[in-house]
Amino acid sequence: MSEEQTLDALKDIRTMMERSSRFISLSGWSGIAAGVCALGGAAVAYPYVKGDYQNLVPSNAATAQMVNRHSISGIISHPLFLIAACTFIAAFITAFIFTYIKSQKENIPIWGKTSARLLINGAIPLVTGGLFIIRLLQMSYFGLVAPACLIFYGLSLLNASKYTYREIRWLGIAQLILGLLSCWNIGYGIYFWTIGFGVMHIVYGAIMWWKYDRN
Amino acid sequence: MAGNVDISNLNKIFDNRIRLGIMSVLMINDEISYNELKELLQVTDGNLASHLKGLEESGFVKVQKGFIGRKTNTTYSITKAGEKAFRQHLDALEQMIRKTK
Numbered sequence: 001m002s003e004e005q006t007l008d009a010l011k012d013i014r015t016m017m018e019r020s021s022r023f024i025s026l027s028g029w030s031g032i033a034a035g036v037c038a039l040g041g042a043a044v045a046y047p048y049v050k051g052d053y054q055n056l057v058p059s060n061a062a063t064a065q066m067v068n069r070h071s072i073s074g075i076i077s078h079p080l081f082l083i084a085a086c087t088f089i090a091a092f093i094t095a096f097i098f099t100y101i102k103s104q105k106e107n108i109p110i111w112g113k114t115s116a117r118l119l120i121n122g123a124i125p126l127v128t129g130g131l132f133i134i135r136l137l138q139m140s141y142f143g144l145v146a147p148a149c150l151i152f153y154g155l156s157l158l159n160a161s162k163y164t165y166r167e168i169r170w171l172g173i174a175q176l177i178l179g180l181l182s183c184w185n186i187g188y189g190i191y192f193w194t195i196g197f198g199v200m201h202i203v204y205g206a207i208m209w210w211k212y213d214r215n
Numbered sequence: 216m217a218g219n220v221d222i223s224n225l226n227k228i229f230d231n232r233i234r235l236g237i238m239s240v241l242m243i244n245d246e247i248s249y250n251e252l253k254e255l256l257q258v259t260d261g262n263l264a265s266h267l268k269g270l271e272e273s274g275f276v277k278v279q280k281g282f283i284g285r286k287t288n289t290t291y292s293i294t295k296a297g298e299k300a301f302r303q304h305l306d307a308l309e310q311m312i313r314k315t316k
Contacts, residue, residue: 016240
């Protein structure tokens with residue numbers, strides 16, 4: 001065996017191990033697209049958020065009885081909730097499209113053990129966070145919504161990083177730091193949210209594109 | 216030549232890209248189905264089946280036959296002997312690279 005053959009063999013082993021354990025079709029463009037959707041969503045939501053804080057927070061914070069103040073149906077029909085839902089769906093779909101294109105190009109099936117593991121492990125903290133946030137809204141803790149979004153999303157990324165590119169861990173940690181900072185800056189949640197979901201995604205996507213997709 | 220010692224540790228069975236690929240995948244996945252293996256390695260049925268057979272006969276790979284509904288589902292996993300042999304093979308590859316450095 002020559003040196004070249006040995007190196008080839010090691011390269012093959014490495015490729016097969018990576019391919020079978022991690023989902024590596026995640027495209028840098030997916031991150032950029034999700035970030036752009038978040039910026040759009042934040043821009044649409046901005047006037048509502050500013051309005052709500054002035055009208056709702058002081059009066060509601062004063063009421064002692066906060067349990068079940070808002071019905072679930074009232075929450076999910078609120079414009080802000082609808083904007084958030086549309087933003088999430090748009091981000092998910094556009095991110096999916098770019099990843100789908102990449103997987104086709106690289107001839108890796110998009111649906112398999114690796115993508116299933118990635119989705120399930122990412123979804124567990126995310127669904128937990130989603131339900132927790134609905135409860136926060138019910139109890140009028142509006143100021144904690146943005147920090148909770150960032151923290152649970154950060155945890156989701158941290159968990160998902162074991163099943164895809166390791167770098168996503170750093171995006172998760174960045175979201176966690178922003179989420180915690182945001183906890184002590186109540187009232188500025190929309191800005192933290194925009195940095196985390198908008199700017200951070202775009203920065204992350206651009207770095208990943210530069211590192212893996214550019215060629 | 217000092218290199219001769221190392222070559223004896225390289226396992227002839229793994230001297231093939233497909234078999235090497237199968238072993239790499241099985242090292243980190245508890246079990247994997249025939250179809251998943253085929254997709255990962257991107258090889259033809261005949262090719263994959265014959266190499267799997269070879270590894271099975273060497274005692275490096277175990278086969279489990281089962282059903283999902285009515286369809287047969289064959290899964291593969293690595294044996295203790297297979298794991299040991301593959302590790303030795305990796306060590307030998309590593310040593311070869313060190314020697315040439």
